[in-house]
Amino acid sequence: MTLSRRPAHRDVPETAPVAGPIRVDPRTKNLTKRLTAGDIAVINHEDLDQVSAQALVACRPSAVVNAAASISGAYPNLGPQILLEAGIPLLDRAGEALMTQVTEGVDGSVVGNEVVVDGVVLAEGTRLDMPTVLEAMEAARGNVSQQISSFARNTMEYVKNEQDLLLDGIDLPELRTPMEGRYALVVVRGYHYKEDLQTLRPFIREAKPVLIGVDGGADALVELGYRPDLIVGDMDSVSDATLVSGAEVVVHAYRDGRAPGLDRVESLGVEDPIVLAATGTSEDVAMLLADGLGCELIVAVGTHATLIEFLDKGRQGMASTFLTRLRVGGKLVDAKGVSLLYRSRISGAALVWLLIAGLLAVVAALAATPGGRTLYQVLAVRWDDFWAFVGGIFG
Secondary structure, X not given: OOOOOOEOOOOOOOOOOEEEEEEEOOOHHHHOOOOOOOOEEEEOOOOOOHHHHHHHHHHOOOEEXXXXXXXXXXXXXXXXXXXXXXXXXEEEOOOOOHHHHOOOOOEEEEEOOEEEEOOEEEEEOEEXXXXXXXXXXXXXXXXXXXXXXXXXXXXXXXXXXXXXXXHHOOOOOOOOOOOOOOEEEEEEOOOOHHHHHHHOHHHHHHHOOEEEEEOOHHHHHHHOOOOOOEEEEOOOOOOHHHHOOOOEEEEEEOOOOOOOOHHHHHHOOOOOOEEEEOOOOHHHHHHHHHXXXXXXXXXXXXXXXXXXXXXXXXXXXXXXXXXXXXXXXXOEEEHHHHHHHHOOOOOHHHHHHHHHHHHHHHHHHHXXXXXXXXXXXXXXXXXXXXXXXXXXXXX
């Protein structure tokens, strides 16, 4: 799409214009770290996924401008629908040139199908609405079979090249955190991870699992008042405060040993970070660590489980995740299943009867003591005085 610099149209568009400071970043998860309410978010995110959309909604921007196609038709991704349901305008296919033309922090506006700064149109796109998105999602459902075929081919190729992962796991480092015979809670910045983590409070309190945060998942643990035992990832989305919270840090590196996140960890003065070279995603590495170091059960929060979640992740990451689940499947439990087991099932009526039983127990205990009997005698006299007073009034 060719960008133009020309005066904005004076005609009032059917959709209300929105204005605010512009925040721009090609990586949505980086943008949401500094995006605040009322900003205009400029992203370059083809097939906007559910997790990214929810992160954008949590920041409450006045509008989202996507340089790429928010729904390309490859599969029915939920991101655009989530934004529109939250009442956030979405301008689609604005063109990649916008990413370099717009300046971070400058005041701008979205007027109809145009991005306007200082009265000049920087880009034109397509203002999505709910009927258009739903129609695109329905059309995309017909392409899911193609995605599954691609996934199968990619997985078989990955198994052929990385069969050692399935047979032997990964090279296990020596960690300070004891794991043998314990439960592990692996928290990933994924689908409903904060809500699921909240429901797992009884499980965490009773089972005292090893708390493993995968990149930004470690921040969710800290937000709920927990300190992660282990942080695993390439360190691109976890906060500085969490990294220096005292958790043991495992920097996920490429197979050739390159670890882009190590410089950041060392600059923060983190004690004895461990560099672990392995294929797959950081989510996979965290599970393989828990499995290989002897955890009896792995509870996963925010990880990928359904077909759409795997497609959101992309085929390159799907194969390793699928293979990892074959490896640790006997120990792996989804957070939603665990929360159902630990959820309180006490009804309101049961609580009332419990309260009554407690009061009766207190009454019986007082009646068995001299002080209690004296108290009851005093109360009885007061009760008689009260009824005498009432009788005198009406008599």
